[in-house]
Amino acid sequence: MNGARVTSWDKPPLAVFLPEPPSPSPTQLQLKVLATSVTRVVRSRASGKHATSFDAAFPYDPSVDGVGMDAATGDLYFITQLAAQLFAECTNVEKRHLVKLDPGTDPVKVAALAHPVSCSWMTLRCRVFGGCQGRTVVIIGATSASGRAAALVARSMGAARIVGLSRNEATLATVEGLDDRVVLQEPFALPPSVGPVHVILDYVGHGPAAVGILQSARCEYGENVQYVQVGNIAQRGPHLFQLLPMALINQRPICILGTGTGCFTAEDWRTELPEIMKMISRMETPFPVFTAPLSQVASVWECEDALTKRLVLIPNA
Known part of the structure; x- marks a missing residue:
């Protein structure tokens, strides 16, 4: 499957070919990744300057959170911080790290605003x-x-x-x-x-x-x-x-x-994330968003739109 990984701290992530994930365990769901946002934290992780990337080995996935779909049911889920590698078309995620979204939710909007x-x-x-x-x-x-x-x-x-x-x-x-x-x-x-x-x-x-x-x-x-x-x-x-x-x-x-x-405790996040998702579904996006296919990540990473707007990558585009 298509994906992207960081191979050097001073270069943008590169499009790569990745093996398909294994069958999910009973505590996991296998999701098709619909959207993942490139926030300042993601950029910091991609440059090796964030605490969560200090001991990382190449190739490295700097993604943080995003939105995925269970292909079997069509259900949409928000994938919480650092729960899975999302610079990929498909990923396995522990169910406890998922927040189910209402039908019809815009994945790009959730990824951009989360x-x-x-x-x-x-x-x-x-x-x-x-x-x-x-x-x-x-x-x-x-x-x-x-x-x-x-x-x-x-x-x-x-x-x-x-x-x-x-x-x-x-x-x-x-x-x-x-x-x-x-x-x-x-x-x-x-x-x-x-x-x-x-x-x-x-x-x-x-x-x-x-x-x-x-x-x-x-x-x-x-x-x-x-x-x-x-x-x-x-x-x-x-x-x-x-x-x-x-x-x-x-x-x-x-x-x-x-x-x-x-x-914040894990209980804090479990309590608040469903309400955060409801807030996002009701509000207008207060800043411009730029979407791009994950396959083009290297070319769009430093482009003007990606640096002046919120970049959201679409792995399956």
Whole structure:
């Protein structure tokens, strides 16, 4: 069968021919892979820079999650993170790592939205103390795919006010679901008009910006300002803990959280993933998507569409 594998950390994945998977065990389903998304995590894994790829051997499959179909029944399933190798036409997956999707679900939409929606959903449901109902949520990196999804997720969870931050004023104006927009520029600070802040979702990971925002964020009496490091788009410069004045966390009610894989239990995912899939089925895709056959992965990996839109690979195209 057709597939794709990484054979060098400094080159895109290459189309390869793979053996058919063996017959599934009683605890598995054999699925036809319909769509798998190339997120920042997938790209990081493909370049050997993600923790999950540090000890990987070539040839290597950098895929993370996707959508498959049981050919025997026609049932569609979301395949959870790192449950199977999805740069292939067909794969065996343990049943406990599958979420059944409603008939008629768009596989490309689910593949494109699963990661960005789950990032903010899991953070606001399972990491942020007290959730975001009736609170003000600030999104650093609101123009990213995950930032755009976060605005819609926070709104669905009852956030009272959603403020988006980005360096690009024109692009920020296109983000839906925001109550206010702040252009990031030095010196980094939130304007007083934002009012009291309860939750900060940081998808950029730029230390100076994070410190400036924490120093200027207004606190509501009796409430923490919960800063959550969700992403690291910047991937450069000093990080928050290299710059954060110790006096700041002693003088202000700041709570600093992360959202790595160790922050959520298997039960968290089992509980939330069906609801995440329902959210995805209802929402409009808040960013452009570019689809391509998996067989063309090497040629499309670095093309303009793949780098400016969410790339979704179709193994059976």
